[in-house]
Amino acid sequence: MPEDAALKRVNPVGRIGAIAMKESAPHVAIVGVTGAVGHEFLAVLEQRRFPVGRLKLLASERSAGRAIPYNGREYTVEALTDRSFDDVELALFSAGGSISTRFAPIASEQGATVVDNSSAFRMSDEVPLVVPEVNADAMSHIRPGCGGIIANPNCSTIIMLLAVTPLHREANVRRMVVSTYQAASGAGAAAMAELETQTREVLDGKPPTCSIFKQQYAFNLFSHNTEIGANGYNTEEMKMVKETHKIWGQEGANRTRITATCIRVPVMRAHAESINLTFERPLNEDRARELLEKAPGVRLLDDRANNRFPTPLDAAHGDDILIGRLRCDISQEPIGSGMDLFVCGDQLRKGAALNAVQIAERLIGIEAR
Ligand SMILES: NC(=O)c1ccc[n+]([C@@H]2O[C@H](COP(=O)([O-])OP(=O)(O)OC[C@H]3O[C@@H](n4cnc5c(N)ncnc54)[C@H](OP(=O)(O)O)[C@@H]3O)[C@@H](O)[C@H]2O)c1
Incomplete structure (x- = not known):
């Protein structure tokens, strides 16, 4: 039909x-x-x-x-x-x-x-x-x-919005630039099997079997495997733009300006995203941390002293979206008018199954937990 x-x-x-x-x-x-x-x-x-x-x-x-x-x-x-x-x-x-x-x-x-x-x-x-x-x-x-x-919503959109919405509510994000590093699991069970098979094949000196993806995936990365539109953006990138506007209830000229670059990386499970924000109202790092510490579904992992920040392995099989590399963007003035962050989230959980089950919980009257 x-x-x-x-x-x-x-x-x-x-x-x-x-x-x-x-x-x-x-x-x-x-x-x-x-x-x-x-x-x-x-x-x-x-x-x-x-x-x-x-x-x-x-x-x-x-x-x-x-x-x-x-x-x-x-x-x-x-x-x-x-x-x-x-x-x-x-x-x-x-x-x-x-x-x-x-x-x-x-x-x-x-x-x-x-x-x-x-x-x-x-x-x-x-x-x-x-x-x-x-x-x-x-x-x-x-x-x-x-x-x-x-x-x-799309898994990359959910992960991004869990991290950015608490900041948006406070400072109104006027522009958002996101680059994704997306895992095999985002393309389904067969893609995960393909990454594992190819990794073994390449280590054994054999040519990799490419069935799900057209290019070698093991020990490589490439632009997201969705169709490229007339504007040069692929479907995954445009989903992040359009779905964010719908979820934030934005229409017309006042919508946040969003641009995305989506990349498939040879990680088995959990997506990562680098996000750059421009605010309407200035927001300093301390206040951003305070907002994110209180926000549901996210956890700060931002240990500068030990250079320890979120990784897909940290996020895999977990419910929280992990946030690190939180810093004021030095290219935007005055300081506090822009911010960078790096997030990781298990897109099979919060990006898909967990989010859907949380929706079902709300439907039947189970309070957020
Ligand atoms: N993977 C992610 O992170 C993610 C995140 C958000 C949304 N999604 C969306 O969720 C959906 C599933 O993704 P996935 O990654 O789980 O894919 P997947 O691993 O390829 O699983 C596809 C599922 O669909 C079933 N299926 C295929 N053809 C069918 C048919 N004719 N009738 C009934 N069932 C059929 C398959 O059953 P058989 O085993 O019998 O073929 C399998 O259970 C997609 O729409 C995807 O865009 C995925």
Whole structure:
């Protein structure tokens, strides 16, 4: 189905008269459970003791019949079909844009509230694009178990906004320049396997097998593997620009000016980003530290004496976005009108599964934790 047609079938505010989610644990479906994000969904739900009634694990026909453990039980993966969402109240999607475009509206029509990790609905006016620490209000009209779609932002956008929003609220970011260093895990389970295989091949003196990426990935880095548009920016870069404006609720000439350069680096898991900010109101380092120390979902790791700052390994498998290299930008005057920072975050967790589960927690009334 074309994306537009699918969007017309979205029920963004929930199906009137549908059975509201029961007080008991919601019935949950995970679409794309065998993938990198799907695997993380199960880990996050289990670790956070998310209340799950019945659990349905969905993937392609290739995975049907596979057994996957969750919370001490084995579940059998089912092939995704139009009938997969009977009696599902919460559907967590991470199976790519075309699957979301086709099946998220079906799930929504059947009364499931969908939290979608793909980019299919992110820029749709009727669909809230949510980072709970930043704009939870955007989904306040969605009633759990009554249909509706909520989009999870792009992983690089989420990581950036966790770090920058506390500073933006204080000093109003007028311009933002970001460069990313993105891990294999951001491109899914097959890309992680490719990095591992290539690393072995190169060390063994063999030519690297390039299937997911066109170029050698091991011991190399390259511009993000998404399409380049007419303006010279790739899709990932433009997602960071457009999604930030939507999440911050900015329109027209007053939007923060944002430019991004997205690079894929041979790191297995967790993205890094170098961020340069220009403020409307001056902000000094002490105040910036104070704001970030109080902010949810972030942790300062900024030890100048020992030259110890965030790394992807520090961030991997963790929930917090790590922030370091915090300093006033000496090229912007007066001092305090600009700032640099370097952040790392596990994009399978806060960049995908954790953010989606936090959205689901808010939907069913679990307070931020
Ligand atoms: N990786 C990240 O850091 C990240 C972050 C944010 C958002 N996302 C988004 O999340 C989605 C999944 O990403 P991923 O990295 O987890 O990809 P992945 O590792 O390649 O996993 C893809 C999942 O989709 C399933 N799938 C593929 N075709 C299907 C079909 N026809 N019917 C049902 N299921 C199907 C796969 O099932 P089989 O195993 O059966 O093929 C697998 O479970 C993408 O939209 C991606 O853009 C990813």
